[in-house]
Amino acid sequence: MILQMEPWFGDEEKNALNQYMDEGGWLTEFKHTTEFEKSIAKFTGAKYCFVVNNGTISLTLMAIAAGIEAGDEVIVPNYTMIATPNSIKMIGAKPVFVDVEKETLCLDIEKVRKSITNKTKAILFVPANGRYPKAGIEAFLSLCQEFNIKLLEDSAQSLGSFYPDGRHQGTVGLSGSFSFSAPKIISTGQGGAIVTNDDETAYKLGRLKDFGRSGGGNDVHDSIGYNFKFTELQAIIGNEQMKKLLWRINRKKEILKLYQRELKDSTHIKLFNQDLKYTTPWFIDTLADDREKLISFLIKNGVGTRIMYPPINKQLAYTNIYGIPDDSNYPVSKLVGEKGLWLPSASQLTDEDVIYITGLINLFYSSIYD
Numbered sequence: 001m002i003l004q005m006e007p008w009f010g011d012e013e014k015n016a017l018n019q020y021m022d023e024g025g026w027l028t029e030f031k032h033t034t035e036f037e038k039s040i041a042k043f044t045g046a047k048y049c050f051v052v053n054n055g056t057i058s059l060t061l062m063a064i065a066a067g068i069e070a071g072d073e074v075i076v077p078n079y080t081m082i083a084t085p086n087s088i089k090m091i092g093a094k095p096v097f098v099d100v101e102k103e104t105l106c107l108d109i110e111k112v113r114k115s116i117t118n119k120t121k122a123i124l125f126v127p128a129n130g131r132y133p134k135a136g137i138e139a140f141l142s143l144c145q146e147f148n149i150k151l152l153e154d155s156a157q158s159l160g161s162f163y164p165d166g167r168h169q170g171t172v173g174l175s176g177s178f179s180f181s182a183p184k185i186i187s188t189g190q191g192g193a194i195v196t197n198d199d200e201t202a203y204k205l206g207r208l209k210d211f212g213r214s215g216g217g218n219d220v221h222d223s224i225g226y227n228f229k230f231t232e233l234q235a236i237i238g239n240e241q242m243k244k245l246l247w248r249i250n251r252k253k254e255i256l257k258l259y260q261r262e263l264k265d266s267t268h269i270k271l272f273n274q275d276l277k278y279t280t281p282w283f284i285d286t287l288a289d290d291r292e293k294l295i296s297f298l299i300k301n302g303v304g305t306r307i308m309y310p311p312i313n314k315q316l317a318y319t320n321i322y323g324i325p326d327d328s329n330y331p332v333s334k335l336v337g338e339k340g341l342w343l344p345s346a347s348q349l350t351d352e353d354v355i356y357i358t359g360l361i362n363l364f365y366s367s368i369y370d
Helices: 009-021 031-044 055-065 083-089 110-115 137-147 199-207 232-242 245-262 290-298 318-321 331-339 351-369
Strands: 048-052 073-077 094-098 120-125 151-152 175-179 192-196 269-271 282-286 341-343
Touching: 009 232, 031 048, 031 192, 048 055, 048 199, 055 083, 055 120, 055 151, 055 175, 055 192, 055 199, 073 083, 083 094, 110 137, 110 290, 120 137, 137 151, 151 269, 151 351, 192 199, 245 269, 245 282, 245 351, 282 331, 290 341, 290 351, 331 341
Parallel strands: 073 094, 073 120, 120 151, 151 175
Antiparallel strands: 048 192, 175 192, 269 282, 282 341
C-alpha cells in the first residue's frame, strides 16, 4: 500500500536516542532542546524560537503572548486545519471565518478587510501548503498596521517555504507557529515551535510555556504560566530530522514536478500551482472530479489518499456554536470541501511510485470520460 503520507525516521534517530538513554538523561527539555530551538531559529532567520509539546499549543501561546483575550475576535481562514480556530477558541476568543483565494487557498485580503470589526485583535494567517497570497504578505502587514491589529502566522505546513522577499514564512508577523506532527516535512511525533523577532513576545513566551518561572529550574514565578515544555527525546529526534530537511525540501519539489508532468493532460484533476523557487509543497493538493469514485479506485489498487480540509464553518463543532452558515460567503472553501484531495506526498516516494499513481489516475478518468 502506498500511503498518502507517513513519517520517515531512520537509524540516525534510533542511534541518537539509544546514545542519550545510555548517558542516563533526565528526558525533560535541556541541552538537546536548546540545540533544536537554535537550529530552527537559524534556518528560518528568526531571533527567537520556543518549542512546545504540540502545534495547537504553539498557536494558543502565540495568541496569548499577543495579548488576545476572551471576547476578542481573530480572523482565520475558512480553509485550514481545525487547530487554527480551536487554538483561539481555547482562550475564549472568537475565530471569525473568512474565505480564501481559489489559486492559493490563502486568506482573501479583500474579504478580510470587510470582516474587521472593533473587536478584531489579530489576523491569523495560514500560508496554505507553503503558498503565499496574491496580494503579498506585506499587504496583510499593512492592513494590520492600518487597523492597529496583530499579524500572526500559522505556518504549520510551511517549514522550508519562503516569501518572495526571502523571509521565511512565519517570521513576518509578530510571531509564527510550526508543527512537527507525524505528517509534517520533519516530525518529532508531536511538537510545535513559535518563532519571533520581538523581544517582549519572546520574554512572554519563555514564561508562558514554563509555569511563569523567572528563570530555569527555580520556583520563583513573576507571571502566570503553564507547563507546555518539550522533551529531550523529541529534541533528539528533531535534531536528526533537521539534518535531513534540505534533502526533503528538494525531494518534495521533485515529486510535485513529476506529478505535474504526468497529469498535465488531465482536465479532471487539477494540481494547485506552487512557486517552487520559494515554496515547498507539504502535500500534493488537487481538485478532483468524481472524488469519491477516484478514492475508491485508488484504494483498490493500493494507493491511499486523503480528503482535504472541509470548510471550518460547516463543521459540526462550530455550527453547534454559530449556527448553519450562508455558503454564498465561502465559495472557495466550499469547493475544496467538495473536490479537494491530497495525493500521496511522503518524501520517501520513488519516481516509480508517482508514475504508478498518476497512471492509475489517468486510467480512471479515461475509463469514465473517453
